[in-house]
Amino acid sequence: MILSSDSQVMLLLCSHLGLSSDPDTAPFTLHDWNPLARKFQTRSLRPGALLDLSEQDLASQLDLSNDEAGRISRLLERRGSLAIELERLESQGIRVLTRADENYPLRYRQRLTDAAPAVLFYAGNRELLGQPGIAVVGSRTVDQVGQDCAAYIGNACAWSGSVLYSGGAKGVDSISMKAALEGRGTAVGILADSLERAIRVPETRAALMRGDLCLATSYSPNAGFSVGAAMGRNKLIYALADYAVVTASDVEKGGTWAGATEALRANWVPVFIVDYSDMPEGNRALLKKGGVALPYPFPIDFAKFPDWLSAQAVQNKSKPTQLGLF
Amino acid sequence: MFAKAEGLLRAMIGDQANFRPGQWEAIETIVSKKQRVLVVQRTGWGKSLVYFLATKLLRDQGSGPTLLISPLLSLMRNQIDMANKIGIQAFMINSANRQEWEVAEAALSENKCDILLISPERLNNERFQKSVLPEMAGRVGLFVVDEAHCISDWGHDFRPDYRRIVRILQMLPKGVPVLGTTATANDRVIDDIQHQLGEGLIILHGALDRETLRLQCIRLAKQSERMAWLVENLPKFHGSGIIYCLTVPDTQRVTEWLKRNGFNAEAYHAGNDTEIDRPALEQAFINNEIQVLVATVALGMGYDKPDISFVIHFQRPGSVIAYYQQVGRAGRAVDRAYGILLSGTEDDEIQDYFIDTAFPSIQSMREILDALGRHETLSFDELLSKVNIARGVLEKALKLLEVDGAVGTAYDGKPLYFRTPNPWQPDTERIERVLALRRAEKSQMQSYLDHNGCLMEYLLRALDDPQPKPCGRCANCRGKGLSRTVSHNLVIQAENFLKGISIPIQPRKRWPFGLFPEQKRVIPPELQNCPGRSLCYYGDAGWGKLVRSGKYSDGHFADELVEASLRLILHQWKPGPSPSWLTAIPSRRHPDLVSDFAKRLASKLGIPFLPVLVRTEEAPEQKTMQNSTMQARNVLRTLSVIGNVPSKPVLLVDDIIDSGWTMTTTGFLLRSHGSGEVYPFTLAQASGRNINP
Numbered sequence A: 001m002i003l004s005s006d007s008q009v010m011l012l013l014c015s016h017l018g019l020s021s022d023p024d025t026a027p028f029t030l031h032d033w034n035p036l037a038r039k040f041q042t043r044s045l046r047p048g049a050l051l052d053l054s055e056q057d058l059a060s061q062l063d064l065s066n067d068e069a070g071r072i073s074r075l076l077e078r079r080g081s082l083a084i085e086l087e088r089l090e091s092q093g094i095r096v097l098t099r100a101d102e103n104y105p106l107r108y109r110q111r112l113t114d115a116a117p118a119v120l121f122y123a124g125n126r127e128l129l130g131q132p133g134i135a136v137v138g139s140r141t142v143d144q145v146g147q148d149c150a151a152y153i154g155n156a157c158a159w160s161g162s163v164l165y166s167g168g169a170k171g172v173d174s175i176s177m178k179a180a181l182e183g184r185g186t187a188v189g190i191l192a193d194s195l196e197r198a199i200r201v202p203e204t205r206a207a208l209m210r211g212d213l214c215l216a217t218s219y220s221p222n223a224g225f226s227v228g229a230a231m232g233r234n235k236l237i238y239a240l241a242d243y244a245v246v247t248a249s250d251v252e253k254g255g256t257w258a259g260a261t262e263a264l265r266a267n268w269v270p271v272f273i274v275d276y277s278d279m280p281e282g283n284r285a286l287l288k289k290g291g292v293a294l295p296y297p298f299p300i301d302f303a304k305f306p307d308w309l310s311a312q313a314v315q316n317k318s319k320p321t322q323l324g325l326f
Numbered sequence B: 001m002f003a004k005a006e007g008l009l010r011a012m013i014g015d016q017a018n019f020r021p022g023q024w025e026a027i028e029t030i031v032s033k034k035q036r037v038l039v040v041q042r043t044g045w046g047k048s049l050v051y052f053l054a055t056k057l058l059r060d061q062g063s064g065p066t067l068l069i070s071p072l073l074s075l076m077r078n079q080i081d082m083a084n085k086i087g088i089q090a091f092m093i094n095s096a097n098r099q100e101w102e103v104a105e106a107a108l109s110e111n112k113c114d115i116l117l118i119s120p121e122r123l124n125n126e127r128f129q130k131s132v133l134p135e136m137a138g139r140v141g142l143f144v145v146d147e148a149h150c151i152s153d154w155g156h157d158f159r160p161d162y163r164r165i166v167r168i169l170q171m172l173p174k175g176v177p178v179l180g181t182t183a184t185a186n187d188r189v190i191d192d193i194q195h196q197l198g199e200g201l202i203i204l205h206g207a208l209d210r211e212t213l214r215l216q217c218i219r220l221a222k223q224s225e226r227m228a229w230l231v232e233n234l235p236k237f238h239g240s241g242i243i244y245c246l247t248v249p250d251t252q253r254v255t256e257w258l259k260r261n262g263f264n265a266e267a268y269h270a271g272n273d274t275e276i277d278r279p280a281l282e283q284a285f286i287n288n289e290i291q292v293l294v295a296t297v298a299l300g301m302g303y304d305k306p307d308i309s310f311v312i313h314f315q316r317p318g319s320v321i322a323y324y325q326q327v328g329r330a331g332r333a334v335d336r337a338y339g340i341l342l343s344g345t346e347d348d349e350i351q352d353y354f355i356d357t358a359f360p361s362i363q364s365m366r367e368i369l370d371a372l373g374r375h376e377t378l379s380f381d382e383l384l385s386k387v388n389i390a391r392g393v394l395e396k397a398l399k400l401l402e403v404d405g406a407v408g409t410a411y412d413g414k415p416l417y418f419r420t421p422n423p424w425q426p427d428t429e430r431i432e433r434v435l436a437l438r439r440a441e442k443s444q445m446q447s448y449l450d451h452n453g454c455l456m457e458y459l460l461r462a463l464d465d466p467q468p469k470p471c472g473r474c475a476n477c478r479g480k481g482l483s484r485t486v487s488h489n490l491v492i493q494a495e496n497f498l499k500g501i502s503i504p505i506q507p508r509k510r511w512p513f514g515l516f517p518e519q520k521r522v523i524p525p526e527l528q529n530c531p532g533r534s535l536c537y538y539g540d541a542g543w544g545k546l547v548r549s550g551k552y553s554d555g556h557f558a559d560e561l562v563e564a565s566l567r568l569i570l571h572q573w574k575p576g577p578s579p580s581w582l583t584a585i586p587s588r589r590h591p592d593l594v595s596d597f598a599k600r601l602a603s604k605l606g607i608p609f610l611p612v613l614v615r616t617e618e619a620p621e622q623k624t625m626q627n628s629t630m631q632a633r634n635v636l637r638t639l640s641v642i643g644n645v646p647s648k649p650v651l652l653v654d655d656i657i658d659s660g661w662t663m664t665t666t667g668f669l670l671r672s673h674g675s676g677e678v679y680p681f682t683l684a685q686a687s688g689r690n691i692n693p
C-alpha cells in the first residue's frame, strides 16, 4: 500500500493513528476539516503540499491563526508513527481510504458530501463498497419476525447478486450477513468499533479472503464500542445502498430510530419499513414519516425481492451535488 | 553549523578530534537536507558519532527524538555513555529490560528522550504501539537503521523484521530523514537497498580495508589437528582475541580443551545453556579479564572491543561478508592483528545443514496457516500442540508468516497468533534465490581458502571496495605466516580429549503442553529420571563418527564403544546409588542393534540385562515427530512394560537421544511400574537441534 502524500496528510490530520486515546493535540473532526479543505480548493492546493510547509508558512498561506497552524504542525509531526501504524495495520489485512483517494466510495462523495468520512479503514474486497445492494437495519435483539426478515433479505441478496449492507453487529446484521455469505453472495459491514477483532473470526476471515466481504469503519480499527460511534455510522450504511430495510425500531429513541429518520430526511435511498400487525411503535411512526411499507409475511419470493423493491420505491429524488472536496 | 558540530565532536571524544572523511557529509545531508542516507563504512569508523551529532543538531532545531533500530542493543551501553557527554539522553527498550520501559516512556512524554533505541521486533509490539509511540506523539525526528544490510535478501544475515522496516520507510511521509548504516555490503546489497528505499537514497561508501590486519588460511582436516594448532599457536599472540566456531558444541569443546591446556578461555553462544551470562562475558572480555572468547555468531554485529589482536576461525564461515565482519573485529586500536581462517572436513557438512534448514518447508507453513485458520487466536503452545512441527521451526515459520502479513499477533498477557485475511503464497522464487546465493557464497569462501594472491584484496574485491589493492601484510603477500603443521603428540592428546568428554542428559520436569490436557504438566519428582550421560555428539569428532557407522553402515556398535561407555560410567560419571540392572529401549525396526550393545555393556558392568520394555506397535520414527507433544504421545502410545520390574536403580540405554521425550516417558513408565532410580545413558546426542548458534 503506497499512499499519496494527500492521503498521508489526511491520515495525519483526521485519524487517531499513533495518538493516545486522549491526546494533547486532538485530530480534526469533519467539522474542523471541511473548512480547511475548502481553503485548499480556493487556493488550488493539494493536501500533500502541507508536508513541505513550516508552521509560519501554514499560517500565512492558509490564513490560519497561530493556534490552528500549531495544531496542524503538531499533527503533521507524527509521520514516523503514522508509517509504523499503517504498516502494522496492513500486515494484519487492514487498509485505508481517504477522501483524497480516487478509490474512495463515490456514493459517499455524492450522497454525504461534507459528511463523508475523511478516512475509512477496511479489510477485504474494497470494490464492494457502493455496488448495487440492500441495507438492513434493526436491533441487536431480534424476535422471530426480525430473524425471518434478516434471513430473507440475506438470501435475496445472495440470489440476486446484490450486496447486503449492514452494521456488522449482532442480531439482524449478523443473521442477514450469514445468510448472504452462505448463499455465496456478498456483504459489506460498516462497523462502529473493533475492526481489528472482527476480522479474526474464522468465518468472517474466510469470507474476506474469498473476496465476498468487506468490513469498513470510519473509526480507529481498535476502537472500543461507543454509542456515539454506533449512531454516527448509520448514515454510512444507508448511503452505500440502493434500498434500505428497517426491521424494527423504537420510537423517538435508539440508534435505529435516529438512523432511519436521518435517512428519510436526507432521502439518500428509499427506506422500507417492515409492516405487520403487532409491529413496534417505531415502525408505525417511520411509515408515517415517509417510510415505504414492506408487508410481513413477505408478498413475494425472495428471488424477486430486488425487482419488487425497485417497483415499490418512490423515485429517489436526491440531487447530484458538487464533487471534489477532499 | 559545522563549527557547532565540530565543537560537539570535541566535547564527545577529545579536544584534538576532527571529523573523519564522510562523517560531516553524512550529518549535513541528514540535518540540513532531511534526506535518506546509507553509510557504508568499516566498523570503528564512527557511525554512532554521525547519528549522535545529527540527533543533537536536529533536537536543537526542535525535531522529535531519533528512533534507532538495531538488532543488538545489549552492546550499546558504552555508546549511550558517549552520547551523554554532549547532553544526549538515550533510552533503550527491549524485551530484556521491561522494568526500564516506564522510565523511557516518562522521558518521552516530557520530551527528555533524545534518542530511543529499540530492537526491530519492538516495532510490531503492541505496548510499543499503544504506549511508547503516543508518548512521543509520533514525533520521530530521525530514523536510524543499524546493520542496514539486513534489509537485503542479498545481505548475509537477512532478518525478516527488516522487511517490516522497509515497508515502514516506504510509507513514511517525506520530510523525515533516514540514516542506514552498515559495515558490510557489496554493490549488489547496496543496489537492493537503494531499490527498496527509493532512488533518493544517498550512498556514502568508504574504504573497507583494515590496515592492521594480517590474514592467513590454514587447512587442517581433523578437529584434533586444529585444536592442537590452537594450543601451539595461541601463545604467539599478544593480547586478547576471539575464536569463532560454527556450533554451540564446538565452542564448548574448544573452550574446555583450551582451559585444560592452561588458557584463559570462555565459551559464548546463544544456546539454551543457562550458565552463560552473555552481558557479563562481554564486559569481562572488554576488561581483558578473559583472554580468549570462543564464540558462535551470537557474538555478532555491533560488538565493539577496540583492542582485539586476533580472530581465529575454527571452522569456515558461510560467506565473505560474514567472514569479513567477524575478522574485522580485530585490529581497530592495535598496531598489528591476525585473522586466521582454519578449515576442516566438517565445514561443508555444517554449512549445508545451515542452508538446508534456512527456511521452514512450505508444507509446515501451510500446516500452521490451516491450524490458525480454524481458530480466532492461538497461543504459541496451543499452536504447537496442533501441528507436527518442531518448536524452533515453528518460531522461525511464524516470524516469516508475520512478516508476510499472513499471521498477526495480539497480546493478552502472552502473544496470541491469528491468521490475517491477507492471502499467502509461498515465495518460492525468493527462497530459491536466497538459497542459490548462500551456495555461491559458500563456494566463494572455499576459493578464499585456496587463494594464493593477496587475501585482503580478495576479500575487498568480493565486497566491492572502491580501491582494492594488495595489502603487503597477509601470509601470501609476505610469503610467510604461522605454522601450518602441528605436533603429532598434541594431536593424539586432542583426540583422547575428544573421546573422553561426555555430555549430560538433563531430566525433563514438565510434560509438553496439551499431552494430558486435564492434568498438571509437572512430572511428579518420584517419577522423573535422574540426570544421565551421552558418550558423544552424533557424527562429531571423537566417538560420534563410530556411532554413525555402527548405526547406519555396520548394523552393530563396535566393542570400542562398549569399552568407552564402561569407562565413562565407572570412572567419570559414577551414578549413585549405582544401577543394579540394565534395560534398553526396544525398536521393531532394528530389534538387535541397541539390545545387543546393551547386553555387552551389562555384562561388562556385571549387572543383568532385563528386557522389560516392548513395542506394542510399530512406532513412526521418533525423529519424524517434530515437537514435544507429538514425541511424548508417540512413545506413550507404542511402548509398554512387561514382566517383573525390579525396585532397584536401573541404567536405561538407547543409541541416540534427540528431544529426550523417549527417555522421559520410558523412565516415567518404569518408575510407575515400581523401578528404582532411572539413569538414562545413550551413545550419542543428536546435534541437529543443537547446532544453531
Ligand SMILES: [Zn+2]
Pocket (backbone or CB within 6 Å): B453, B454, B455, B456, B457, B470, B471, B472, B473, B474, B475, B476, B477, B478
Ligand atoms: Zn596481502
